[in-house]
Amino acid sequence: MAKHPSEATPQVAIMCVFCEQPNVKWKCEECGHLCNVCQEKVHRRLISSKKHNISSLKDIGKNIYYEDQPWYHGNITRNEAVKLLQKHKYMGDGAFLVRECQSSIGSFVIDCMLRGEPKHVQIKTKEMSGQLKYYVGGEPFDGLNDVIEFFKSTALSLKTTGPTTHNVILTEPVLQETYM
Numbered sequence: 001m002a003k004h005p006s007e008a009t010p011q012v013a014i015m016c017v018f019c020e021q022p023n024v025k026w027k028c029e030e031c032g033h034l035c036n037v038c039q040e041k042v043h044r045r046l047i048s049s050k051k052h053n054i055s056s057l058k059d060i061g062k063n064i065y066y067e068d069q070p071w072y073h074g075n076i077t078r079n080e081a082v083k084l085l086q087k088h089k090y091m092g093d094g095a096f097l098v099r100e101c102q103s104s105i106g107s108f109v110i111d112c113m114l115r116g117e118p119k120h121v122q123i124k125t126k127e128m129s130g131q132l133k134y135y136v137g138g139e140p141f142d143g144l145n146d147v148i149e150f151f152k153s154t155a156l157s158l159k160t161t162g163p164t165t166h167n168v169i170l171t172e173p174v175l176q177e178t179y180m
Contacts, residue, residue, distance in 0.1 A: 094113065
């Protein structure tokens with residue numbers, strides 16, 4: 001009779017890389033696993049947050065795979081996003097891409113076409129009860145993928161000139177290109 005996998009291999013507790021305690025809640029891609037205390041008090045003081053991506057263990061496997069999505073362009077500038085959207089203007093309203101926000105570390109931006117013009121909507125992130133949440137206009141989402149899927153079927157409200165707002169549904173992603 002075959003053994004259950006947990007019987008065949010002894011389980012090893014995951015320990016915080018700084019204090020070696022087992023109550024791990026976070027993972028830094030560069031450093032390893034972290035407890036809440038070390039993530040807040042030690043890691044933030046030692047390392048620039050721009051160089052290290054920290055994810056809640058609850059988010060791993062669910063939210064970090066957006067980097068492989070065709071709509072995700074990473075750390076490009078707003079001007080590069082505008083140029084890409086203008087180049088792909090023929091795709092029409094709702095053509096979009098997502099990039100890292102350069103003015104707010106940890107946030108993202110949906111850049112999309114509306115009435116022939118590029119528009120920008122910030123996606124803010126905030127840790128709530130050990131889980132990273134993504135916010136668009138106060139609406140919380142569990143992951144960046146969830147944000148995009150939601151706005152592919154529900155209109156995204158965008159401000160235009162003056163007090164006017166227009167709605168757009170995300171349609172096709174503007175694919176990644178080589179940036180110079």
